[in-house]
Amino acid sequence: MMKSAPLISFVILALMGLMLDQFLNPYLQRTMALVLVNIILAMSLNLVNGYTGQFSLGHAGFMAIGAYTSAYLSTHWVAPAAIVPHLLFFIFYSLVSGCFAAIAGWLVGQPSLRLKGDYLAIVTLGFGEIIRVIILNSSALGGARGYFGIPGPSPISFGGLALNAFYSFYLVAILWVLTCFFVIYRTISSTHGRAFMSIREDEIAADSLGIHTTRVKVKSFVLSSFFAGVAGSLFSHCMNFIAPSTFSMLMSINVVIMVVLGGMGSMTGPILAAVIISVLPEALRPLQELTGQDYRMVIYSLILIVLMLVRPQGLLGHKEIWNFWRKTRVE
Amino acid sequence: MNEFIQHIINGISMGAIYALIALGYTMVYGILQFINFAHADIYMVGAFASYYLARFFQLGEHPHWSWFFIALGLSTLVCALLGFAIEKIAYRPLRKSPKLNILITAIGVSLFLEYAGQLLFGVDPKLFPPLLTESVLFSIGGINVMSLDVIILGISILAMFVLHRVVYHSKLGKAMRAVSQNSTVAAMLGISIDRVISFTFILGSSLAGIAAVLVGMRYPKIEPMMGMLMGTKAFVAAVLGGIGSLPGAVLGGLIMGLSEEMVVGYLQSTYRDALSFGILIVILIFKPTGLLGTKRIEKV
Numbered sequence: 351m352m353k354s355a356p357l358i359s360f361v362i363l364a365l366m367g368l369m370l371d372q373f374l375n376p377y378l379q380r381t382m383a384l385v386l387v388n389i390i391l392a393m394s395l396n397l398v399n400g401y402t403g404q405f406s407l408g409h410a411g412f413m414a415i416g417a418y419t420s421a422y423l424s425t426h427w428v429a430p431a432a433i434v435p436h437l438l439f440f441i442f443y444s445l446v447s448g449c450f451a452a453i454a455g456w457l458v459g460q461p462s463l464r465l466k467g468d469y470l471a472i473v474t475l476g477f478g479e480i481i482r483v484i485i486l487n488s489s490a491l492g493g494a495r496g497y498f499g500i501p502g503p504s505p506i507s508f509g510g511l512a513l514n515a516f517y518s519f520y521l522v523a524i525l526w527v528l529t530c531f532f533v534i535y536r537t538i539s540s541t542h543g544r545a546f547m548s549i550r551e552d553e554i555a556a557d558s559l560g561i562h563t564t565r566v567k568v569k570s571f572v573l574s575s576f577f578a579g580v581a582g583s584l585f586s587h588c589m590n591f592i593a594p595s596t597f598s599m600l601m602s603i604n605v606v607i608m609v610v611l612g613g614m615g616s617m618t619g620p621i622l623a624a625v626i627i628s629v630l631p632e633a634l635r636p637l638q639e640l641t642g643q644d645y646r647m648v649i650y651s652l653i654l655i656v657l658m659l660v661r662p663q664g665l666l667g668h669k670e671i672w673n674f675w676r677k678t679r680v681e
Numbered sequence: 682m683n684e685f686i687q688h689i690i691n692g693i694s695m696g697a698i699y700a701l702i703a704l705g706y707t708m709v710y711g712i713l714q715f716i717n718f719a720h721a722d723i724y725m726v727g728a729f730a731s732y733y734l735a736r737f738f739q740l741g742e743h744p745h746w747s748w749f750f751i752a753l754g755l756s757t758l759v760c761a762l763l764g765f766a767i768e769k770i771a772y773r774p775l776r777k778s779p780k781l782n783i784l785i786t787a788i789g790v791s792l793f794l795e796y797a798g799q800l801l802f803g804v805d806p807k808l809f810p811p812l813l814t815e816s817v818l819f820s821i822g823g824i825n826v827m828s829l830d831v832i833i834l835g836i837s838i839l840a841m842f843v844l845h846r847v848v849y850h851s852k853l854g855k856a857m858r859a860v861s862q863n864s865t866v867a868a869m870l871g872i873s874i875d876r877v878i879s880f881t882f883i884l885g886s887s888l889a890g891i892a893a894v895l896v897g898m899r900y901p902k903i904e905p906m907m908g909m910l911m912g913t914k915a916f917v918a919a920v921l922g923g924i925g926s927l928p929g930a931v932l933g934g935l936i937m938g939l940s941e942e943m944v945v946g947y948l949q950s951t952y953r954d955a956l957s958f959g960i961l962i963v964i965l966i967f968k969p970t971g972l973l974g975t976k977r978i979e980k981v
Contacts, residue, residue: 405784472961473962648796655789659775
């Protein structure tokens with residue numbers, strides 16, 4: 351991959367965003383913003399579930415930490431009006447949120463990553479719930495009422511072209527999507543990434559080759575929590591309102607579904623699945639209006655069961671999207 | 682003092698119910714080494730089956746012993762069938778695939794039962810009809826022993842006794858224990874693994890069915906999501922006692938029920954549900970094999 355690929359893709363996506371900003375209605379723009387948040391969530395969970403082979407069910411907890419950190423920061427430390435520092439402030443909020451989530455990830459990961467499989471799933475689920483219960487009981491963060499009035503980035507104008515607030519959010523979001531993508535992509539092709547994957551393939555063999563398995567797992571977990579925190583931060587600025595009930599176990603399972611559907615151990619698979627899973631509820635809305643009942647979760651759970659029976663490797667398996675039109679086989 | 686003994690009585694009767702559900706988790710884990718996340722939702726379906734039976738025949742208006750046993754029987758039957766079907770449809774084709782896939786399927790089945798339950802039964806909680814009239818059975822020095830607590834304890838002990846006979850004193854039970862020790866060798870010796878696993882699911886699910894009616898009578902509010910909380914608590918009970926060990930599940934269930942009752946009685950009731958995760962995390966960090974469990978050595 352080219353060295354300037356991140357920059358080029360940023361410019362391309364930023365230009366695409368101009369079109370999205372001008373031609374999409376606010377409803378679709380909001381959906382688009384959620385898609386971007388979900389993409390970060392799916393990619394970061396994929397690092398732990400897909401590449402390191404550790405099944406975590408507590409992603410929503412780290413997302414909640416990020417979301418609340420960012421909400422608190424942005425309401426207490428308001429961004430200046432000038433355009434460039436304004437956006438920088440939002441990047442800064444999400445950076446700090448990510449760091450907080452990463453610290454939480456380190457604290458949770460230390461004891462729990464010594465466990466395996468089902469136990470790890472239950473313990474991470476437990477920690478996710480504990481984080482939620484703590485937020486629920488802290489009045490400084492709004493408790494069960496939730497946190498109101500979180501500012502989003504304000505609109506910027508480009509020469510004569512007046513843009514919506516969506517574009518400001520979009521710029522911050524794609525910056526993080528690309529950071530997440532390239533950090534994870536380059537990590538997994540480095541020595542660290544090889545260590546992650548060796549644990550997935552065979553933990554005992556990795557251990558006997560001198561890999562400190564717990565430390566490596568914690569490393570992957572911390573990186574993943576960082577991006578979960580960033581996604582949470584973006585989520586809070588996108589929704590302008592967050593409540594503890596948003597970050598329940600269902601949110602974690604939603605992300606797990608994205609990773610499993612896309613293919614654990616593929617970079618582009620979870621991205622594809624994140625788009626599908628974020629758009630699906632909107633596409634199913636007519637069905638919901640027709641019958642008056644919410645079939646969404648029933649459909650999701652059936653997708654999980656059928657997927658495991660028919661195509662357990664997910665949509666893409668270990669492959670990437672570009673492997674399908676370029677006939678090279680990459681492991 | 683009286684209050685304390687009252688809490689102990691409540692704790693034991695709740696603990697017996699946790700133990701019944703924990704036994705289902707532990708048996709499946711003993712044989713397949715995976716956590717059947719859908720177990721608690723099977724219990725939920727059992728509760729709704731007896732609820733609809735009671736509503737259809739309007740049993741709540743004239744509580745009677747025979748109705749109670751009919752409801753118990755129906756709930757057990759429905760749960761056993763559901764457990765059998767889930768194993769056959771969702772878990773059996775994945776027997777040879779990686780653990781992670783089975784885990785994901787189990788979560789999928791659990792979610793499916795919960796949300797299909799919401800569609801079928803409605804989201805709002807339902808009131809479980811009283812199948813038996815509750816009365817003070819006897820009182821010693823100001824402590825009232827309610828008939829319901831005695832019935833719950835009695836039925837649970839009976840169910841555990843039957844389970845004990847089946848597992849330790851029958852041919853099928855011997856086959857179950859053989860499969861849990863080493864399924865490959867058991868298969869070589871002519872034991873039909875599929876039949877044993879089906880039987881384990883039927884046995885575990887019927888215990889959940891019994892627990893469903895007992896809980897329905899004690900806490901008469903049932904809803905499609907009721908399995909989630911009960912499931913985590915019973916699972917923690919199973920891990921606490923040592924997953925894979927039957928006496929461990931009973932012990933864990935009792936400890937769980939008692940400690941929960943003490944938290945509600947002497948601390949704050951909001952901590953009740955956080956307690957289970959707290960116990961779980963502590964036990965998994967300090968003694969992952971549980972109180973009565975044996976360590977499985979992982980071989981390459």
